[in-house]
Each structure stands twice: as structure tokens, then as C-alpha cells.
Amino acid sequence: MKLQTGYLADFLSLLFPQLCPACGTELVAHEKIICTDCHYNLPITNFHLQADNIVAQQFWGKINLETAYALYYFTKGGKVQNLMHHFKYNGMQQIGNLLGNIAGNQLLKNEKFAGVDYIIPVPLHKSRLKERGYNQSACFAEGLAEKLNGVVEENNLIRTRATETQTHRSRFARFENMQEVFMVVNPDKLKNQHILLVDDIVTTGSTLEACAIPLLKIPGLKLSIATIAYAE
Helix, strand or coil: CCHHHHHHHHHHHHHCEEEECCCCCCCCCCCCCCCCCHHHHECCHHHHCCCCCCHHHHHHCCCCCCCCEEEEECCCHHHHHHHHHHHCEEEEEEEEHHHHHHHHHHHHHCCCCCCCEEEEEEECHHHHHHHHCCHHHHHHHHHHHHCCEEEEEECCCCCCCCCCCCCCEEEEEEHCCCCCCEEEEHHHHHHCCCEEEEEEEEECHCCCCHHHHCCCCCCEEEEEEEEEEEEC
8 A cells, every 4th residue: 555655656746746946956755845955055044153143233222132043045036035935925834834943953052042932923914914824934933933842922913004015125114114013912921031033034124123122111021033034
């Protein structure tokens, strides 16, 4: 029976080959989601080893963070952009979980991420969530939680209004666009907790900063940030 199942899988793979969403090459039998070459050669930042990395510097003098991190460098037309496009727009939610696992394994090596209590994804507005069907940041958060033993808290930080896309906006315009967009529903639950705020891509940091402002009003709360990619 197992032999027959194997033949069927091989036959189906000939008709409907699975392609790596980062580079487009066909996956072989032992590969899952992304190919082995991309798994080892996507542009990892190693920001978990650098306390003053570029992502952390985005927030200096703006919000009080424990630390900040991004897994990959994002370049226009690069493999990470391809990967993120499939993740956000082609329904490949499993990419988020995989990348969360990879990032979580890195963050276990940084003591500043030890003892994370709650992992909070940047929320989508309900209209955008209905349109897309899932929050890509929540998929990433779930993968992180598997490695960090944190709890995903998805409904406490909410987006109160829809905003226009941040693409092609200046830093100041992005900041203005995100003012007073987020609120915390149950702040008491987060008192004296270490929160890991997560998003898919960080560019200027305006969205993450807007999320951080209401969170940091909570007594005793410590805040760290993790994203899948950093785009200059």
C-alpha cells in the first residue's frame, strides 16, 4: 500500500510539480515548501547576534525596546520578495510557519528573547483580513511560538481603522498614516509581560512604532520586535 501511495505521489508530482516559491525550481521528494538551496542561501541577516543591528537602530530615540530583529534582507526582485509575494498573496500560509520556526531557532541563541510571554502579530483591519483570508504576521507568530514557547495573542492589539498602503510613501507620510490606528483591548493581561511584536517586513518601522506606542503605556511591559525581512 505504501509503495502504491509513493507511485501515486510521484505521478501527481509529474502532473502538478511543486515549485519553490523563492526561486521557482521544482522541489524534490525530501524538500518541503522551499528548496534546499534557498533554505541555506537566502540572505540571512544574523541580527540576533548584533544588539545594535539596523532594525534596532530604526527605533532608537522613538520607543523603548529590549531588542529588535529581522530574519532576512529584502531586495527588490530578489528571492525573498518572491517568497513574500507567495506568502501574502497566493495563500501559502505554510511559509509563515516555516519561517517562524527558522527565526525561532535563531532567537533561542539570544538571551534577550528568552522568557517571551506573548507573541503579538501586527493586526490587519477586519476588511483586509476578510479580503486576504489570513494575517501573514499571525502565521509567522505561530511558527515562532513553537520554538520560543510563547503564547500567540492575536486579539488584544487591534487595528481600529483601515489605512492606505504604505508602499511609495515617505517616512513621515508613513508615520502620519499610522497615527492612532492601534489600541489594546485588555491591557491588564499584558502587565509586567515580555511581548514579542511581529510583522512580515520592516522598512521605516512606522507600523511597528504605531503598535508599540499603546503597548508601552502598559505598566511593566517589556517589548521586543521580530520580522521576517528588513527592506532598506
